[in-house]
Amino acid sequence: MKNLIPEKKQKTKNTLILRIHPLWFCCSLEWYSSPLFLFDIVPQTITGHAYPKFVKIVEVGPRDGLQNEKEIVPTGVKIQLIDMLSGAGLPVIEATSFVSSKWVPQMADHSDVLRGIQRAPHVQYPVLTPNLQGFQDAVAAGATEVAVFGSASETFSKKNINCSIDESMLRFEEVINTARERQIPVRGYVSCALGCPHEGHIEPSKVAEVAKRLYEMGCYEISLGDTIGVGTPGSMFKMLQSVMKEVPTSALAVHCHDTYGQALPNILTALQMGVCVVDSAVAGLGGCPYAQGSSGNVSTEDVLYMLHGMDIETGVNIAKVIEAGDFICNALRRETNSKVARAKGRTL
Amino acid sequence: QDVSLSTKKNCIIYLAGQALPEKVKIVEVGPRDGLQNEKTIVPTETKIHLIDMLSASGLPVIEATSFVSPKWVPQMADQVEVMKGIGRIPGVSYPVLTPNLKGFQAAVKAGASEVAIFGAASELFSKKNINCSVDESLQRFNDVMKAAKEAGVPVRGYVSCVVGCPYEGKVAPEKVAYVAKRLYSMGCYEISLGDTIGVGTPGSMIEMLEAVSKEVPISALAVHCHDTYGQALANILVALQMGIGVVDSSVAGLGGCPYAQGASGNVATEDVVYMLHGLGIQTGVDLSKLMDAGAFICRTLNRKSNSKVAQAVCKL
Numbered sequence: 001m002k003n004l005i006p007e008k009k010q011k012t013k014n015t016l017i018l019r020i021h022p023l024w025f026c027c028s029l030e031w032y033s034s035p036l037f038l039f040d041i042v043p044q045t046i047t048g049h050a051y052p053k054f055v056k057i058v059e060v061g062p063r064d065g066l067q068n069e070k071e072i073v074p075t076g077v078k079i080q081l082i083d084m085l086s087g088a089g090l091p092v093i094e095a096t097s098f099v100s101s102k103w104v105p106q107m108a109d110h111s112d113v114l115r116g117i118q119r120a121p122h123v124q125y126p127v128l129t130p131n132l133q134g135f136q137d138a139v140a141a142g143a144t145e146v147a148v149f150g151s152a153s154e155t156f157s158k159k160n161i162n163c164s165i166d167e168s169m170l171r172f173e174e175v176i177n178t179a180r181e182r183q184i185p186v187r188g189y190v191s192c193a194l195g196c197p198h199e200g201h202i203e204p205s206k207v208a209e210v211a212k213r214l215y216e217m218g219c220y221e222i223s224l225g226d227t228i229g230v231g232t233p234g235s236m237f238k239m240l241q242s243v244m245k246e247v248p249t250s251a252l253a254v255h256c257h258d259t260y261g262q263a264l265p266n267i268l269t270a271l272q273m274g275v276c277v278v279d280s281a282v283a284g285l286g287g288c289p290y291a292q293g294s295s296g297n298v299s300t301e302d303v304l305y306m307l308h309g310m311d312i313e314t315g316v317n318i319a320k321v322i323e324a325g326d327f328i329c330n331a332l333r334r335e336t337n338s339k340v341a342r343a344k345g346r347t348l
Numbered sequence: 349q350d351v352s353l354s355t356k357k358n359c360i361i362y363l364a365g366q367a368l369p370e371k372v373k374i375v376e377v378g379p380r381d382g383l384q385n386e387k388t389i390v391p392t393e394t395k396i397h398l399i400d401m402l403s404a405s406g407l408p409v410i411e412a413t414s415f416v417s418p419k420w421v422p423q424m425a426d427q428v429e430v431m432k433g434i435g436r437i438p439g440v441s442y443p444v445l446t447p448n449l450k451g452f453q454a455a456v457k458a459g460a461s462e463v464a465i466f467g468a469a470s471e472l473f474s475k476k477n478i479n480c481s482v483d484e485s486l487q488r489f490n491d492v493m494k495a496a497k498e499a500g501v502p503v504r505g506y507v508s509c510v511v512g513c514p515y516e517g518k519v520a521p522e523k524v525a526y527v528a529k530r531l532y533s534m535g536c537y538e539i540s541l542g543d544t545i546g547v548g549t550p551g552s553m554i555e556m557l558e559a560v561s562k563e564v565p566i567s568a569l570a571v572h573c574h575d576t577y578g579q580a581l582a583n584i585l586v587a588l589q590m591g592i593g594v595v596d597s598s599v600a601g602l603g604g605c606p607y608a609q610g611a612s613g614n615v616a617t618e619d620v621v622y623m624l625h626g627l628g629i630q631t632g633v634d635l636s637k638l639m640d641a642g643a644f645i646c647r648t649l650n651r652k653s654n655s656k657v658a659q660a661v662c663k664l
Contacts, residue, residue, distance in 0.1 A: 229660070231626075232622065232623050232625075232626025232627060233585060233623065233626065233627055234626045234627040234628055235626060258656065259656065259660045260619065260622055260656050260657050260660050261581060261616070261619040261622070261623075261655070261656030261657060262581065262619075262622070262623060262626070264578060264579065264581060264582040265581045265582045265584075265585045265623060267582075268550060268582045268585055268586070269585075288660070294656070294659050294660045295656065295659075299578070302577065302578040302579075305549065305577055305578070305579065306549050306550065306578075306579055306582055308549075309548075309549025309550070309551045309552060309579070310549055310550050310551035311551060338578070339575065339576065339577055339578035339611070339612060340577050340578060342608075342611050342612075343546070343576045343577050343605070343608045343611040
């Protein structure tokens, strides 16, 4: 049974009051049938926000992060990075991508990476599979979870993967159906959820439509990506409101980019709306290909610092993530994008 | 309990029934708090030009300089010239720091019409920073408060180390509330609560604000968040959700952190304004003019902006 009602944080006050659940106005119709859902008796804080007790972090550094780094990283280094991240307690680590090495040279060693990593028990190692060929290669290399990437923007879809959204969905359907036969779970991504580098504003309803398609095709989780980091809590709220009408909150994740420094408040907003899966990248690996020199992925360390400061559990050891971040930054000969790592490294 | 969920245009309504403020007052601390923490001594003309550019961007409050002894803070040695040199826009406040009566008198003589005093929520920080206990520092300010009252000059109070101290570690919310209340009762019209080393998270922020708001009305509170651990905007967001409508920030995120070398300090005004405008909250600030001011001071200091918005916009 999915946890539809976010857990309340016990704080200084414990006044029991009857209140209208915060999500009533943005849930799908089936939820209204439960009287318990409209009203619930919970402990109340002054701010009245409920936060999840546990947030699952999906670490995308080794794939999304490295894919956007200019330096080609040796296979051995990638494997060591993933092993260090496994040792930090991260529950999901996106290991690599089975796209053609012609398009993404950084991921050319996908099979070697997948075969070389030490798989920690209870940790998932999803890989990107843009089409059936990629899926089959992934399974041959030992993949036990895959991911497909859709877009909420037609122009972005055409420029990025050379086909319309509809055409991409057909490709993914092949992958998802084949994956189902093999009992391999599929995660769906929707990019440009809060804005597109070509189209600008993206309608929340379009994001909802694409998310719904991926979910109904069989993706167990949909990660909503602010690809160019332009979102703010305002647009995040509106987009999630729309998507939550079509996909259960428990199946949603947010993938925020920090290009405009908005990632943490955007994640906070998502948590307040009941989302409890957050994508991030160690050391904030991966710049923004649309704003050269700017940052991209939000740093896992900074996300953890915020979550742990709110008594939200993640199962992750932040010190070990910082170590993994130091390791990969040394290998890439670059500074970390994580403010936490930078501060902890220099505190007097 | 207000459970109405009326939607205002573009506003996020949260469960507490309290909407985010429609307007937020930004207190720009770059020219004082920001520059004070920069190594390069900035020429007087540059400081004046920066403040004039900030005035032109629509900021309602710009902390102009500090009347501390130049022996302690050489960056602020030109305090009188700066005060006399800036173009003062009607409706815009230009508060200055006054650590004691002498500084207050010099400030008023130089034309100051608003001043600020600084207390700490941590005993150790107070001793190490200004060489006296918290209570002793508040005593010193009595003179300033008296003189300010007589002169009809409003006084803003700052409390530092509100969620953490570089020496003491965790700071009790009750202590912060005590200091805030003292400053408010002494006559400060507004209390700015500073996360001096940027260690706060929405968790500790809410805990602290809950304690302080029992002693000081929310309408008299401001937050002064440092971004050393990247938490500033998230912390500001929860403060807004609690009804706070005044936010301190620094153009281009000027001012590092003296306690974590190389790390960032003040949150960047551009990034705060970007978030607020994205929420539909009015600030009166023109973001592009603000970015011009940030670009100007960064060129002069020969350093990169700490504002992610500025970095992103310049590279598109």
